[in-house]
Amino acid sequence: MSSITTTAVFAIAALIYLLSGGRWSIALLGLTLFLILPNISTPQSEHKELKPSKDHKSENKQEIDFTNTFKEQKTTTGAVLLNRPPKSLSESKSKTLKPFKRLPKVVKANKESILRKKANTKTRSVSPVYTSNATPLLDSNFLIFYSSLTGASERSAKKIHESLVELDLKNKPQLINMDDDIDDLDNYFIQTPDLPNLVYIMVLPSYDTDSPLDYFLEFLDDTANDFRIDKYPLRKLTGFSVLGLGDTESWPNKFCYQAKMTDRLMGKLGARRIFPLGEVCMKSEGDSKVEEWNKMLIETLKDNEPIMFEDQESYENEEEEEAGEGDSNLSDEGTLVDVEDMGKMISDSKTESTTRDVKKMVTKDSPTYKSLTKQGYTVVGSHSGVKICRWTKSALRGRGSCYKFAFYGIRSHLCMEATPSLSCSNKCVFCWRHGTNPVGTTWRWEVDEPEVILEGALEGHYKKIKQMRGVPGVSADRFNEAFTVRHCALSLVGEPIFYPHINKFLQMLHAKHISSFLVCNAQHPDQLRALNKVTQLYVSIDAPTKEELKVVDRPLFRDYWERLNSCLDILRTVQSHQRTVFRLTLVKGFNMSDAKSYADLVAKGLPSLIEIKGATFCGSSSGGWNMA
Numbered sequence: 001m002s003s004i005t006t007t008a009v010f011a012i013a014a015l016i017y018l019l020s021g022g023r024w025s026i027a028l029l030g031l032t033l034f035l036i037l038p039n040i041s042t043p044q045s046e047h048k049e050l051k052p053s054k055d056h057k058s059e060n061k062q063e064i065d066f067t068n069t070f071k072e073q074k075t076t077t078g079a080v081l082l083n084r085p086p087k088s089l090s091e092s093k094s095k096t097l098k099p100f101k102r103l104p105k106v107v108k109a110n111k112e113s114i115l116r117k118k119a120n121t122k123t124r125s126v127s128p129v130y131t132s133n134a135t136p137l138l139d140s141n142f143l144i145f146y147s148s149l150t151g152a153s154e155r156s157a158k159k160i161h162e163s164l165v166e167l168d169l170k171n172k173p174q175l176i177n178m179d180d181d182i183d184d185l186d187n188y189f190i191q192t193p194d195l196p197n198l199v200y201i202m203v204l205p206s207y208d209t210d211s212p213l214d215y216f217l218e219f220l221d222d223t224a225n226d227f228r229i230d231k232y233p234l235r236k237l238t239g240f241s242v243l244g245l246g247d248t249e250s251w252p253n254k255f256c257y258q259a260k261m262t263d264r265l266m267g268k269l270g271a272r273r274i275f276p277l278g279e280v281c282m283k284s285e286g287d288s289k290v291e292e293w294n295k296m297l298i299e300t301l302k303d304n305e306p307i308m309f310e311d312q313e314s315y316e317n318e319e320e321e322e323a324g325e326g327d328s329n330l331s332d333e334g335t336l337v338d339v340e341d342m343g344k345m346i347s348d349s350k351t352e353s354t355t356r357d358v359k360k361m362v363t364k365d366s367p368t369y370k371s372l373t374k375q376g377y378t379v380v381g382s383h384s385g386v387k388i389c390r391w392t393k394s395a396l397r398g399r400g401s402c403y404k405f406a407f408y409g410i411r412s413h414l415c416m417e418a419t420p421s422l423s424c425s426n427k428c429v430f431c432w433r434h435g436t437n438p439v440g441t442t443w444r445w446e447v448d449e450p451e452v453i454l455e456g457a458l459e460g461h462y463k464k465i466k467q468m469r470g471v472p473g474v475s476a477d478r479f480n481e482a483f484t485v486r487h488c489a490l491s492l493v494g495e496p497i498f499y500p501h502i503n504k505f506l507q508m509l510h511a512k513h514i515s516s517f518l519v520c521n522a523q524h525p526d527q528l529r530a531l532n533k534v535t536q537l538y539v540s541i542d543a544p545t546k547e548e549l550k551v552v553d554r555p556l557f558r559d560y561w562e563r564l565n566s567c568l569d570i571l572r573t574v575q576s577h578q579r580t581v582f583r584l585t586l587v588k589g590f591n592m593s594d595a596k597s598y599a600d601l602v603a604k605g606l607p608s609l610i611e612i613k614g615a616t617f618c619g620s621s622s623g624g625w626n627m628a
């Protein structure tokens with residue numbers, strides 16, 4: 001105690017003594033006070049030392065009271081309760097307390113991460129990584145985190161918790177109130193609890209005022225940018241998913257912004273997204289929307305599909321073809337039956353397969369199969385394929401759709417790109433298939449039934465959609481919608497009208513309310529003539545003259561020019577009942593010099609529409625071109 005304080009105490013004691021008429025009991029009281037005062041002040045000075053070092057955000061804020069920080073209390077959820085954040089909004093506004101304890105991080109030198117940071121190299125590949133779940137997702141240890149000021153997130157988290165408990169899982173799911181139950185964020189978001197196969201489900205509101213989540217987000221951001229620690233500390237989690245609650249009417253520009261930030265930062269820290277971010281407006285959608293998200297989450301967990309996982313950066317940088325816009329490539333050749341005789345062959349195909357050795361177009365052990373699947377195609381049956389294109393992925397992430405949205409209102413996340421024939425009769429220079437699909441002028445393979453192809457294509461497509469749930473930015477709403485395909489682009493690779501049962505296949509699509517855009521290469525006049533209803537019928541016009549077509553398309557047919565012209569006649573006559581389109585893919589130096597000849601072809605075919613596309617060099621097609 002300082003001398004000034006001592007003098008003051010004596011002066012007060014003397015004054016009391018005099019005012020009380022000089023009673024000794026009063027004098028003794030003064031003395032007692034003098035003796036115990038130093039003992040009161042001592043803990044205060046100790047407490048000061050416990051305060052965390054001032055960080056950049058605490059300057060204008062009241063400092064945290066750490067008096068009870070290290071005293072453990074058990075909460076209703078069984079978690080360890082330490083420091084409490086403000087409970088009510090008014091409390092949070094007035095006190096602006098920080099909810100979580102901040103201690104210096106323990107930094108372990110990690111040679112790999114230091115070297116990686118030094119070299120500034122990316123550790124993840126640009127192409128998608130499919131991670132399979134060795135342990136069933138439902139055998140994970142689920143931690144359901146929530147933060148809540150007015151109760152909506154707490155209610156929603158409890159619902160999710162309940163539905164997981166109802167599944168009677170191997171490991172009991174735990175509910176964690178981030179505002180009450182977590183003392184040290186490091187224990188959950190740098191280190192993780194000592195439990196195998198952890199899955200974090202996080203239910204978070206958004207507040208544009210001060211709220212406990214501010215500190216949490218600041219912590220995640222700091223961690224993600226802390227060069228001293230492992231760049232991906234959360235990759236040891238089996239996965240995570242965030243459900244955001246907000247109010248889009250009152251905060252349209254900040255709708256669920258804190259949930260979105262959490263989702264992004266968790267991904268940045270290496271955690272795998274096992275289900276897309278949910279964004280629920282509690283004002284207009286409420287609990288039923290939460291229930292919908294929860295149901296989808298549980299179904300996905302049950303499915304246990306592998307996840308396509310990519311970090312934001314690599315995804316942004318991904319250079320992928322604009323799929324759906326090419327027809328052909330090169331590989332094996334051979335002629336058993338001319339394609340013009342295919343009609344007969346179709347009806348006889350079953351009989352033939354029993355009488356002579358008809359092979360499968362693509363067998364599972366063939367290099368073609370391996371190459372196609374490596375590129376992301378799902379081979380359906382033995383001659384069909386399906387693949388989700390970059391626009392479907394983009395639309396799933398709430399971004400743009402392909403030009404068909406602008407032109408025809410087709411939403412890319414509802415679009416399936418498929419082909420019933422992987423084989424083609426051209427080897428176009430701008431095709432990006434790298435010689436991976438078979439070519440030929442004749443159908444000489446086993447024929448799969450259209451039911452098998454449609455079912456298999458939808459199954460393969462939905463499987464790939466499911467895998468997209470790990471990709472940053474995928475919206476839960478669009479993800480949900482994507483399981484009802486509404487459009488089919490028959491233009492993936494190969495020649496769709498090569499497939500003997502194309503008409504039946506188209507009928508089946510339409511019966512399922514799936515519209516069809518079919519692109520053919522103008523090399524199969526008989527099949528074109530026999531084609532029934534398509535929503536939109538495309539013919540690729542890759543060059544305006546015979547000479548240029550040979551160079552650009554490298555056709556297998558010797559009478560390729562005559563075939564093209566016959567197809568145009570058919571378009572103008574037999575097929576004029578439906579909407580027809582010329583597709584021009586223009587490649588500078590190959591097919592752009594003779595506009596007049598293009599006009600002549602247009603006059604011959606009289607298509608309803610002409611679509612002109614450019615080509616972008618990407619160094620990957622057989623001619624060094626790719627379509628954009």
Ligand SMILES: Cc1cc2nc3c(=O)[nH]c(=O)nc-3n(C[C@H](O)[C@H](O)[C@H](O)COP(=O)(O)O)c2cc1C
Binds near residue numbers: 089148149206247
């Ligand atoms: C003061 C205040 C600020 C809010 N700010 C936002 C906001 O920026 N973005 C948003 O989407 N919702 C905002 N909301 C809406 C809440 O996030 C929404 O009501 C949420 O359901 C609350 O969850 P809780 O009850 O778990 O705290 C705000 C609500 C209040 C009262």
Ligand code: SF4
Binds near residue numbers: 324403404415
């Ligand atoms: S039509 Fe479908 S497949 Fe083709 S680019 Fe658009 S979304 Fe992709």
